[in-house]
Amino acid sequence: MTETIVEMRHITKRFPGIIANDDINLSICKGEIFALLGENGAGKSTLMSMLFGLYEPDQGEFLVRGQQVKIDSPNQAVALDIGMVHQHFQLVSNFTVTENIIMGVETSKRRLGIFPTVDLKNSEKKVAALSEQYGLEVDPRAVIEDLQISERQRVEILKMLYRNAEILIFDEPTAVLTPQEIQFLLQIIRNLRDNGKTVILITHKLDEIKQVADRCAILNRGRLIAVRDVSQTSTQEMARLMVGHDIAFTLDKKPAQFGEEILRVDSLTVENEEKYEAIRQVSFSVHRGEIYALAGVAGNGQVELADAISGLLPVKSGHIYLKQTDITQESVRARNLRGLSYIPEDRQSVGLILDFTLQDNLVLKRYFQPGFRKGQRIKLERWQSYARRLSQVYDIRSANGIQTVVRSMSGGNQQKAIIAREIDQDSDLQIYVQPTRGLDIGAITSIREKLIQERDHGKAILLISLELDEIMACADTIGVLYHGSLQTEARAGELDMETVGAYMMGAQHE
Amino acid sequence: MSKQKGCRPGWFLRLLGYKKTQFLTIPLFSILCSLLAIAILILLIGKNPLTAFQSLLQGSGWLPKPNYAAGKSILTDLLEMLDAYTPMLFASLAVALAFKAGLFNIGVSGQMLLAGFVTTVLVGYQDFPAGLAKPLVVLLGFICGSLVGALIGFLKYRFNVNEVVSSIMLNYIIQYVVGFFIQTRYVDVVSRQSRTINAPARLTLVDVAWGGVKLRLPLLFIPAILMAVLLYFYLKSTVGGYELKAVGLNRQAARYAGIKVGKRLVSSMTLSGGLAGLAGVTYYLGYYASIKPNELASLGFDSIAVSLLGNSHPLGIIFSSLLITSLDKGSTYMNSTVGVRQEVSSLVTGMILLFSACSAYIRYKVDDSLRLSLAGSEGTAAPIQRKTPASGSGKRGKNA
Numbered sequence: 073m074t075e076t077i078v079e080m081r082h083i084t085k086r087f088p089g090i091i092a093n094d095d096i097n098l099s100i101c102k103g104e105i106f107a108l109l110g111e112n113g114a115g116k117s118t119l120m121s122m123l124f125g126l127y128e129p130d131q132g133e134f135l136v137r138g139q140q141v142k143i144d145s146p147n148q149a150v151a152l153d154i155g156m157v158h159q160h161f162q163l164v165s166n167f168t169v170t171e172n173i174i175m176g177v178e179t180s181k182r183r184l185g186i187f188p189t190v191d192l193k194n195s196e197k198k199v200a201a202l203s204e205q206y207g208l209e210v211d212p213r214a215v216i217e218d219l220q221i222s223e224r225q226r227v228e229i230l231k232m233l234y235r236n237a238e239i240l241i242f243d244e245p246t247a248v249l250t251p252q253e254i255q256f257l258l259q260i261i262r263n264l265r266d267n268g269k270t271v272i273l274i275t276h277k278l279d280e281i282k283q284v285a286d287r288c289a290i291l292n293r294g295r296l297i298a299v300r301d302v303s304q305t306s307t308q309e310m311a312r313l314m315v316g317h318d319i320a321f322t323l324d325k326k327p328a329q330f331g332e333e334i335l336r337v338d339s340l341t342v343e344n345e346e347k348y349e350a351i352r353q354v355s356f357s358v359h360r361g362e363i364y365a366l367a368g369v370a371g372n373g374q375v376e377l378a379d380a381i382s383g384l385l386p387v388k389s390g391h392i393y394l395k396q397t398d399i400t401q402e403s404v405r406a407r408n409l410r411g412l413s414y415i416p417e418d419r420q421s422v423g424l425i426l427d428f429t430l431q432d433n434l435v436l437k438r439y440f441q442p443g444f445r446k447g448q449r450i451k452l453e454r455w456q457s458y459a460r461r462l463s464q465v466y467d468i469r470s471a472n473g474i475q476t477v478v479r480s481m482s483g484g485n486q487q488k489a490i491i492a493r494e495i496d497q498d499s500d501l502q503i504y505v506q507p508t509r510g511l512d513i514g515a516i517t518s519i520r521e522k523l524i525q526e527r528d529h530g531k532a533i534l535l536i537s538l539e540l541d542e543i544m545a546c547a548d549t550i551g552v553l554y555h556g557s558l559q560t561e562a563r564a565g566e567l568d569m570e571t572v573g574a575y576m577m578g579a580q581h582e
Numbered sequence: 583m584s585k586q587k588g589c590r591p592g593w594f595l596r597l598l599g600y601k602k603t604q605f606l607t608i609p610l611f612s613i614l615c616s617l618l619a620i621a622i623l624i625l626l627i628g629k630n631p632l633t634a635f636q637s638l639l640q641g642s643g644w645l646p647k648p649n650y651a652a653g654k655s656i657l658t659d660l661l662e663m664l665d666a667y668t669p670m671l672f673a674s675l676a677v678a679l680a681f682k683a684g685l686f687n688i689g690v691s692g693q694m695l696l697a698g699f700v701t702t703v704l705v706g707y708q709d710f711p712a713g714l715a716k717p718l719v720v721l722l723g724f725i726c727g728s729l730v731g732a733l734i735g736f737l738k739y740r741f742n743v744n745e746v747v748s749s750i751m752l753n754y755i756i757q758y759v760v761g762f763f764i765q766t767r768y769v770d771v772v773s774r775q776s777r778t779i780n781a782p783a784r785l786t787l788v789d790v791a792w793g794g795v796k797l798r799l800p801l802l803f804i805p806a807i808l809m810a811v812l813l814y815f816y817l818k819s820t821v822g823g824y825e826l827k828a829v830g831l832n833r834q835a836a837r838y839a840g841i842k843v844g845k846r847l848v849s850s851m852t853l854s855g856g857l858a859g860l861a862g863v864t865y866y867l868g869y870y871a872s873i874k875p876n877e878l879a880s881l882g883f884d885s886i887a888v889s890l891l892g893n894s895h896p897l898g899i900i901f902s903s904l905l906i907t908s909l910d911k912g913s914t915y916m917n918s919t920v921g922v923r924q925e926v927s928s929l930v931t932g933m934i935l936l937f938s939a940c941s942a943y944i945r946y947k948v949d950d951s952l953r954l955s956l957a958g959s960e961g962t963a964a965p966i967q968r969k970t971p972a973s974g975s976g977k978r979g980k981n982a
Contacts, residue, residue, distance in 0.1 A: 437839055
């Protein structure tokens, strides 16, 4: 390798409760494609945000071109010829490509020698030339809102190039793209390198790294695990390094006693709100006494699948059977009453009404039932006693008892409230999406124990999680979702963590 | 954000910050602020603000005037104020109900006008006996208003048309269509308004002689108060009210709970429109007996702020409507006695509404500075509620 362009020495960054980056030492060479690999929350984005001046490190220092630098704002980063393409594009949608690119660095000229105007014509020429040079295929006069997602991303790339960026950081650039677009982007990244640029690629997709990267650094829970030469490392090994060896803990779990089939999903296809097929031809079934865990990286259709089963998203084709009854067209409420509980991923905006009291949230799926009302009038005493019982049994803690406004409760207690409400319906099918996200270890253990306890009571459990150790700890059956389809399905004992990890990354097609 | 006070919060701040009474203290604080602002203004024009405020209360029948013309007394003034109060209460309830369901009914004026016009033509110009005409006016008014409301709700539910846009457009349509018919068919050539309706259809009894004075009796005053109480119970202790609030606070969660969100949106907008219809008939066929063409009642817009001032709470609105109507009705008298022009009373109203519109901001500031000063005195950083961005939750939460 040639000269080092960026060097990081002992970079440490703490956020309340977690260490996002722990003593990281890295050097990146000029003219290479360097990949940062790691699971969600491994600290990849934090590290790069510091290089781009969005955060400042608590300890450690950056060296750019051998000079020690203090990067405390993105402007500073740009001055050092560092550019970043974020996951969410920062473009003005009713401006043209050129207008977006030159914004902030406009060249002006004087019309008729008096009036200062933006020199659009020359800028357009320059943008077109850059687009040509790197094979970006962007029309400088197109208006952003008419462009596809992938084209907008290329505008972001042009924006960096226009500012003479030498070090280009891509934050999960392929998350929003289709397979063909991904190939096109990877080619562009190669072109950038061939023109002497340095590219840093943040990703958790192994196959992309294998295709383009020269070297890759693997992060796990904030620590740098390894730096490898991509050509001499197998995807399996990368997956193993990424997931880490230490599986935090094991749960006391009896062997599963499978009963009759409760949920059957039959070649289900679901479109999300953008009319994109988020779930394609997925089939599986869950039995009494079984925890069926669906693994997958975020955004591979998990939420859409859970929403479709619970009735929040319409089904495009295929069928859903609950206890042998076709519920594909039934309303949310009918499904609930038939025996379906759902702990949604987004607990604050779907699972709870934050401005309601704890009591009113706990009766959210009961209030209409006889016993909870008398004609149109609600039976307040019953609501109160029910809410009191649930908060006692499930140990929900709040400042003002059942009259506490849920918004003011802690995340863990909010989640406990949802789980209490859903489990208490005594439904045969329970869907858990990311049930332990963002909770502390105590709450995590208690929720996982509850899950297994419910299984032992003969419920069918569908667990959807992004965390592999959660899947490995709880599952009786494991399925892996990748790009909306079921990659593989097997008994828990038949798959080890690395294999599941590799399937999640799409490394093992067919 | 920046200032970090180390001292204990003052008593006033603590009083305002006390959560349980905030529903009362914050609006009262807003009113106080606006009265102070107006007092300064009146001082600047060289008058005594206390006499001005006193005359406002005298004019609206709360305090006795020094002398009365023949056939008039404090009761005359009070009942006239209550006659204007009735439509204001209905209109504000209409706004509040929609607001609770998460909708903004800015079309109250249009709904009022349509209800007023249709009932004027169908009942007001007919020779029905009073016992038939009055209930018919109320019923028809309610239906007209609720149909407009239902249309707005349906457009929202079926085509996702923003209710603010559709109700403003409907306001224009109703205003000019009604104006056209009044001017071409029902106009009174002298007053340039619609012809006065026949007495049996009118919802206010005028010139009722009692104890030597002549009084107005707004027949729907008591029903309006009852309606507010009824709505209070509806929202507080019925299944429908619970669902409506759930939809208003979090549509996604309501859907997740199995509530039929579309149905709730349409039905609450229908009810809101119906209440606006009642405001319309008590205004055009009660307080007045004719309609001015090509004009929307400003009351319909004031009601938005009145509802805000009352915290969108039906019982709070009983009082906020009373306050605003009193200020409005007292202004003529203030003008004639103190020489403070009538416009000043509109200024008072405007100020109160402005400050009450800021009540959420005031509450936020109070809570914030309370939190900061408490945190400062304990020497610990206040917990900052931050929504952790769900790294992978993708494209959720965008649907309105």
